Every structure is written in structure tokens, then in C-alpha cells.
Amino acid sequence: MPGIDKLPIEETLEDSPQTRSLLGVFEEDADAISSYSHQLFQAMQRIYDAQNELSAATHLTSKLLKEYEKQRFPLGSDDEVMSSTLQQFAKVIDELSSCNAVLSTQLADAMMFPITQFKERDLKEILTLKEVFQIASNDHDTAINRYSRLSKRRDNEKVRNEVMEDVYTSRKKQHQTMMHYFTALNTLQYKKKIALLEPLLGYMQAQISFFKLGSENLTQQWEEFLLNIGTSVQNVRREMDTEVDVMQQTIQDLEEASDLLYMPDPDPIKIPINRNLTRKAGYLNIRNKTGLVSSSWDRQYFFTQGGNMMSQARGDVAGGLVMDIDNCSVMAVDCEDRRFCFQITAFDGKKVVILQAESRKDCEEWIATINNISKRIYLSENPEEIAARVNQSALDAVTPSPSFQQRHESLRPAPQSRPKASWTSSSGSVGSESPALSTLSLDALVAPDTPIQFDIISPVSEEYAGQAKSTGPAGRTNPFGESGDTESEESEDSILHQLYIVHFLGSMEVKSTESPDVIYETMRHILASRAIHNIFRMTESHLLVTCDSLKLIDPQTQVTRLRFPLPSVVLCATHQENMRLFGFLLQTAGGRGNGRPISVCYVLESNNEGEKICDSVGLAKQIAFHSEMDRRASEKQKELVKAKEKQQEELSKQKQIEKDLEEQSRLIAASTRPNPAGGDGQFLVLSNSQSEDSDAGEEVRKKGESEA
Numbered sequence: 001m002p003g004i005d006k007l008p009i010e011e012t013l014e015d016s017p018q019t020r021s022l023l024g025v026f027e028e029d030a031d032a033i034s035s036y037s038h039q040l041f042q043a044m045q046r047i048y049d050a051q052n053e054l055s056a057a058t059h060l061t062s063k064l065l066k067e068y069e070k071q072r073f074p075l076g077s078d079d080e081v082m083s084s085t086l087q088q089f090a091k092v093i094d095e096l097s098s099c100n101a102v103l104s105t106q107l108a109d110a111m112m113f114p115i116t117q118f119k120e121r122d123l124k125e126i127l128t129l130k131e132v133f134q135i136a137s138n139d140h141d142t143a144i145n146r147y148s149r150l151s152k153r154r155d156n157e158k159v160r161n162e163v164m165e166d167v168y169t170s171r172k173k174q175h176q177t178m179m180h181y182f183t184a185l186n187t188l189q190y191k192k193k194i195a196l197l198e199p200l201l202g203y204m205q206a207q208i209s210f211f212k213l214g215s216e217n218l219t220q221q222w223e224e225f226l227l228n229i230g231t232s233v234q235n236v237r238r239e240m241d242t243e244v245d246v247m248q249q250t251i252q253d254l255e256e257a258s259d260l261l262y263m264p265d266p267d268p269i270k271i272p273i274n275r276n277l278t279r280k281a282g283y284l285n286i287r288n289k290t291g292l293v294s295s296s297w298d299r300q301y302f303f304t305q306g307g308n309m310m311s312q313a314r315g316d317v318a319g320g321l322v323m324d325i326d327n328c329s330v331m332a333v334d335c336e337d338r339r340f341c342f343q344i345t346a347f348d349g350k351k352v353v354i355l356q357a358e359s360r361k362d363c364e365e366w367i368a369t370i371n372n373i374s375k376r377i378y379l380s381e382n383p384e385e386i387a388a389r390v391n392q393s394a395l396d397a398v399t400p401s402p403s404f405q406q407r408h409e410s411l412r413p414a415p416q417s418r419p420k421a422s423w424t425s426s427s428g429s430v431g432s433e434s435p436a437l438s439t440l441s442l443d444a445l446v447a448p449d450t451p452i453q454f455d456i457i458s459p460v461s462e463e464y465a466g467q468a469k470s471t472g473p474a475g476r477t478n479p480f481g482e483s484g485d486t487e488s489e490e491s492e493d494s495i496l497h498q499l500y501i502v503h504f505l506g507s508m509e510v511k512s513t514e515s516p517d518v519i520y521e522t523m524r525h526i527l528a529s530r531a532i533h534n535i536f537r538m539t540e541s542h543l544l545v546t547c548d549s550l551k552l553i554d555p556q557t558q559v560t561r562l563r564f565p566l567p568s569v570v571l572c573a574t575h576q577e578n579m580r581l582f583g584f585l586l587q588t589a590g591g592r593g594n595g596r597p598i599s600v601c602y603v604l605e606s607n608n609e610g611e612k613i614c615d616s617v618g619l620a621k622q623i624a625f626h627s628e629m630d631r632r633a634s635e636k637q638k639e640l641v642k643a644k645e646k647q648q649e650e651l652s653k654q655k656q657i658e659k660d661l662e663e664q665s666r667l668i669a670a671s672t673r674p675n676p677a678g679g680d681g682q683f684l685v686l687s688n689s690q691s692e693d694s695d696a697g698e699e700v701r702k703k704g705e706s707e708a
Contacts, residue, residue, distance in 0.1 A: 009250050012254075013261060014282075030123075040196070051104045051107055061093050062094035122191050143170040148297065151337065194233060194240075273361050276372070276385075278369065282366075283302070285300075286355055308323075331367070332364075338356045342357070451508065454530065498613075504541060506602075509600050509601075510522060518585065519585065520573070540555060545617055566617075
């Protein structure tokens, strides 16, 4: 038969969340076994009841046949043949009734007894141990919380001894109960097979013994099959007995070896402190601020994973990141209400975590382990040997290793005409240290001798300001398409404003912008270069997606570090496996002296799925496209309106000219008529104005004739 899964009894004292999760799987399996066994018990109970009913009915039939000769039928006459025949039938049926009674007894012993015993004894034992274990676990948690709340200021030896004795008793009770509970669950895996096979074996053996009229070959076939099943059941039983003996011996050994570990604060002389660890796990209390001056403590399971401190609450499937402890500082601190506390400060000083251990030994081991990790000893081949050589006796304070900026300065190449930044040539040192990077796809997609920018050079930095002063008012364009001139801010009424928290991994110039493979290859190249040069720091920024541009904003100062016009972003894609990685291609109009467009690929990591950011960029481009189309339509409509107004104005001018011509023609006609003499013999004299009008009319007339 296949192997049996077992709960690790050796890990019951540690009581880690992984062990609890595995215990939950076994408890679910026990519940499923209980439900299925109950249904199987009901089905077999119906078989047993039916067999008893058949036996009783057969016996009643035999009895009635025997009483036939005693019956007096009004219309019947004595029939000795009929009576003798029925007596023979009664005898045969009586024998069948006896066989059915024997079959009922065999079913009760071989089928119903094993499954009833499994249901009433084994499954109930599991439920009882589960309840006892839950009570012991709750008592242990209560004792630990009471022990953790012991005050340093009011140190009462009697109270402390009572609390420590309570912790010792509850922890021992929980450990012993948990070991027996694990043993019962492990044994259940064997009993499950026995409880399923043994009743079926008994049922089939009873049926075969009852149906002796079957074929001899068929009987031999079934007997051989049942013999094999019986042999397997015996083997499982022997294996179960052996495993039970091993588990009992393990429990005895662990009880003897774990007696010193039951005390929350063991004697360091009996259990020495190990200061050479580069990995550690265990329960700690973490302080969480609940107000300006108030705080609360939560007990969680902490463990180190590489250069990260992780935590996992009981019941969680996986742990979560607490903080990055590479280049961090750790020291023992005095808390007013707690003992055995230590403080971890991140390398940039922005995050501080205060933790409490159960004992002084545990506290010093945690401090030494974090100190070793902060020195990056875990990356060496023999970390414990190196830790033993470099560790000092002072564990109260640990100085972190050089900052990321200093380490970044040391990785820069020799000074050339390039800007001062963290650059690495893709065909220089990177290619020499990692031959796998020089592939045909990389040469076809990435420009040769292109630098890799691992950090963001903010345009408001002092170095940039010095370069701006030295270069004068003229604008400067760097190889990545970032202009030195101050960009105008987008309008506040932009339709789309999406803000994401991202980490800048790097950027480099590429050859092509036609396929997402360019972004995938750039991601691979930048991640490989970071691993080769031990560059693990990533600049955190806020990525603001609007309808006009993409911005990388400093989360502390809210200063725009980089700005990418949205029309320049030609492609955006997410990593095929790690959905948090994404990149986009930026194409500038001309960043070199020859005016040739430059394509740059930027690679970032987000706190959520990068696909959402790419969707936001695509949505912004769609909105910008529709806005541009609406703007062009509006301008075209305005041009049509202006053309119509201009046409109306021309028509009005033409009508006014025609009206003036008519008026001038009328004046000319009036001036050419002879002047009649007055009644008194005097002539009519024209005024100066009339003469001027006549002259003007003459000029207009001549002009009209010339135009005609």
C-alpha cells in the first residue's frame, strides 16, 4: 500500500503556523473520514437489519409450513401428500433460516462490530483530544500573555514565579496534549484503512460461507482474493503497531529533552546563546501604535528569509514582509512596560520596528542574527563560520554597512563625458561577468554600449543644478530623453488622475519599439545586471498617470523627478511571469547631435499588478486621442463659422458698394440736367457742397466705366 502521511511530532513544541496549517489539513481529513464512515455505517446497518428481517421471515415461513397439518380448512380435506411436501419444504426452509441466522451473527461480528468500534471509539477519541488540545492551547496563550505583561518597575518575585510556573505547566500540558493528538491523527490514517477493509472482508466471507452452492472456481477465486485482502489487513495492522511504538518512543524522548525548553526564560548556562545564526524563527511580540501615546502588542510568528524579516499570524497560509533588514541597525532597547525588547531600524531610518522576545537568550540571538544578516553574511558560502569570525561581543548596538549611495558611487565607471550617475555598460563589465547576457536577441533589441541607469537622477538635485549653471540658459538633453528645462504642469482639470506606488529598477536605450519582446529583454538584462553588481536598492516613487503625461514623483517632497509626455510613450507591457514588473518604451524626437530619435525602455516594479498600470496608460492614451479629435473637430467648426461670417461681411460690403454707386449715379444725373431760370429772371446757383458731390459723382462714373 502507498505510504502514510504523518504529522511531525518533533515540531509540536515549536507550534509554528506551518505545523498548525498541516494540523488543519489532518483535522479536515478526520472530519471527512467521520462523515464518510457515518454514511457507510448507515448502509451496513441497513444490510444487517435486512438480514435479520430475512432470517426472522424465513423462520416464520418454516414455522407456518410446519403448522399446516394442524390447520382445519372448512372447504379443504386432509391431504397427506401436500402435508408431507410442505413438511419437507419446512425442513429445508428451516435449514435456510438457520443459515440466515448464522449469517446475521457473522455480519454482526465481522461487519458491524469493526465499523461500530471505529465510529464509537476511534473517532470519538479524536474529537475528545481535539477539545482537550484546544483548551490546552488557549490556556497556554493566556499564560504567555500574562507572562508578557510582567512589569519591570513593579517586579514582584512571587507573582513572577507564579506566572512562570503557570507558563511551564500550560506549555507542558499543551506539548503533551499536542503530541498525543498528533499520534491519534497519524494512527487514524491506518485505522481508516482497517475500518474500511475489515467490515467488507467480514461481509464477503459471511456471504461466501452462506452461498456454498456457488461455483467452485468462483469460490476459489474469491477465497484467494479475500486471502490477499486479509493478508494486507494484517500487514497494515503490524505496520500500525510498529509506528505506534515508534511514536510513543519519540514522545518519551521529546518529553525528556524538552523539559528545559518549557521555561520561558531558560538559564543561559544550561542552554548557551548562539550568536552565529544567519536564520531564525520564533514567536515575538510586535508593538503597534494605536494613538499618539498609546500602543498595543501583538504576538506573531517571525522568521528571516534572505535579507527580509517576515511575519505570519496563526491561521495564515503564508508570511508577509515586515521590513528589509539588509544594512539595517539593531539594538536592545528599554521599554517601560516590557522586557527583552529590541529595535530594528531600516537603512534609510524611515521605518522602525520594536519587538519583544520571550527570554534574554532569545532576544540576544535575534539581535545577533539580524546583525549578521545586516552585514550580508548570509550571501557567503559558509555564513556561520564567517559570522563566528566577525561577530564582536557588543550586541547592544550594530552599525549598518555603507549606505546605498556610497556603494553606488563605488560601482561607477571611470569619469568620462557622461553625466554623473550610476551607469553600467551592457557590453562591458556586465557581458564579461555574465556570458548568458550576450545573446542574439539582446544584440538585436538593445543598442550597443548603452548605459544602464539604476537610480533616478532628480532634476532638482544639486549636481543637476551645478550642471545647469555651468551650461548657461541653453537647454540640455541627456541620452534618456529627459530635458533639462522646467516642464509646465498639466492642467488641474485633467479627466484621468491615477496614482500608483512603484519602485524604479532601471532604464536603458533600445533599438526597436515595435514589439513587447524589447521590454521583456530589457527587464531580463536590468535584473541580471542588478544581481551581478549586488544592487538591491530600488527608488520608491509615485507614478501619476494623466491624460497628458506620466510623472514619477518623490513621495516625501512631492517634487516631480521625471516627466514623460504621453505621446512619447509608444508601448507598455507587463512581465510574463512576475505580474508586478512592468515597463514602457519612450521615444524622443531627437536626443543626439544628428537628430535621430532615441528609444528608451524604463523598467519598474509596482506594489500591485502591473497590468492595471498598463491599462491605465492605455486608457490615458485613448482619452488623449479622443480629446485631440474633439479639439480638431472644434477648431474645424470654428473655422467654418469664421468663414461664414467673413462671407456675410463680404456680401454686406458688396451691397453697400452697390448702394453707394446707385446714390452716386443719381447725383451725377441730377448734376448733368440744365438749370432752369427763375421766375424773376435770375439763374439758379449750385452750392459748394452740390458742386463737390457732382465732382465725386463724376469720378465714380469714370471709375465705373473704366471697370466695365
